[in-house]
Amino acid sequence: xxxxxxxxxxxxxxxxxxxxxxxxxxxxxxxxxxxxxxxxxxxxxxxxxxxxxxxxxxxxxxxxxxxxxxxxxxxxxxxxxxxxxxxxxxxxxxxxxxxxxxxxxxxxxxxxxxxxxxxxxxxxxxxxxxxxxxxxxxxxxxxxxxxxxxxxxxxxxxxxxxxxxxxxxxxxxxxxxxxxxxxxxxxxxxxxxxxxxxxxxxxxxxxxxxxxxxxxxxxxxxxxxxxxxxxxxxxxxxxxxxxxxxxxxxxxxxxxxxxxxxxxxxxxxxxxxxxxxxxxxxxxxxxxxxxxxxxxxxxxxxxxxxxxxxxxxxxxxxxxxx
Numbered sequence: 001x002x003x004x005x006x007x008x009x010x011x012x013x014x015x016x017x018x019x020x021x022x023x024x025x026x027x028x029x030x031x032x033x034x035x036x037x038x039x040x041x042x043x044x045x046x047x048x049x050x051x052x053x054x055x056x057x058x059x060x061x062x063x064x065x066x067x068x069x070x071x072x073x074x075x076x077x078x079x080x081x082x083x084x085x086x087x088x089x090x091x092x093x094x095x096x097x098x099x100x101x102x103x104x105x106x107x108x109x110x111x112x113x114x115x116x117x118x119x120x121x122x123x124x125x126x127x128x129x130x131x132x133x134x135x136x137x138x139x140x141x142x143x144x145x146x147x148x149x150x151x152x153x154x155x156x157x158x159x160x161x162x163x164x165x166x167x168x169x170x171x172x173x174x175x176x177x178x179x180x181x182x183x184x185x186x187x188x189x190x191x192x193x194x195x196x197x198x199x200x201x202x203x204x205x206x207x208x209x210x211x212x213x214x215x216x217x218x219x220x221x222x223x224x225x226x227x228x229x230x231x232x233x234x235x236x237x238x239x240x241x242x243x244x245x246x247x248x249x250x251x252x253x254x255x256x257x258x259x260x261x262x263x264x265x266x267x268x269x270x271x272x273x274x275x276x277x278x279x280x281x282x283x284x285x286x287x288x289x290x291x292x293x294x295x296x297x298x299x300x301x302x303x304x305x306x307x308x309x310x311x312x313x314x315x316x317x318x319x320x321x322x
Contacts, residue, residue: 086109287318
């Protein structure tokens with residue numbers, strides 16, 4: 001099963017998710033509608049809501065509450081994107097100008113707050129304390145991850161362990177919630193719920209590792225943002241951490257200076273150092289390990305096309321080029 005097969009399988013549920021998103025986006029404030037529609041319709045992969053719907057189906061769920069959960073997950077994710085782009089002063093996302101570039105930082109932050117608070121209104125409507133607890137804990141951990149990443153910026157002494165903790169909080173935690181909630185809404189046993197949480201955590205980690213690698217190995221038109229954005233923002237991601245540790249002293253010094261000062265002036269030298277030091281292979285290998293751990297976690301589920309789709313998503317997370 002490939003990613004196109006996965007999207008076909010999830011198409012009916014995802015159409016319902018899209019319909020709910022548009023309904024829930026409505027506000028009497030025109031600017032909220034404009035920015036929300038712009039970011040929601042900006043061509044994202046929608047992996048997190050797809051995971052929520054597939055996980056529920058793979059766990060045997062036949063109701064409709066997973067549609068609301070998927071929309072909530074997407075709203076939380078979108079609100080973090082709006083805030084991230086302001087914090088990072090990003091100008092390009094998914095090949096389009098960021099909302100803060102068009103409408104300004106103030107509007108982007110406030111609309112992000114609207115989406116975040118709307119997601120909690122939708123959680124309350126589900127009237128499920130387990131759902132509320134998981135999503136409240138998740139959003140709190142995401143916020144902690146964002147702050148940890150901010151503290152790491154321009155710090156070339158960031159360790160691999162600290163980097164991994166940041167991406168587990170900042171990115172993988174929402175993947176974990178999406179897949180875990182599929183089991184929760186299906187009233188599965190705790191063993192299955194924990195296995196689904198494990199799936200999402202490893203999948204999200206693999207996804208972020210590949211994202212950080214693509215920042216130095218992909219083309220701008222493929223990833224929809226400028227190459228070297230992480231370097232320009234002084235983010236010490238794994239390819240840089242590994243290259244400093246295993247490259248030549250000269251390469252390590254250049255990367256260290258680039259992280260400390262930001263900017264893309266040394267991007268060609270840095271990308272060469274990443275390739276020659278084995279950082280590309282190392283990061284890809286760790287991502288593959290994470291994807292394999294995700295696949296192993298869903299072996300607890302009975303075989304079905306939905307379980308196969310979850311496996312395909314794990315493979316897609318490491319084989320993608322954007």
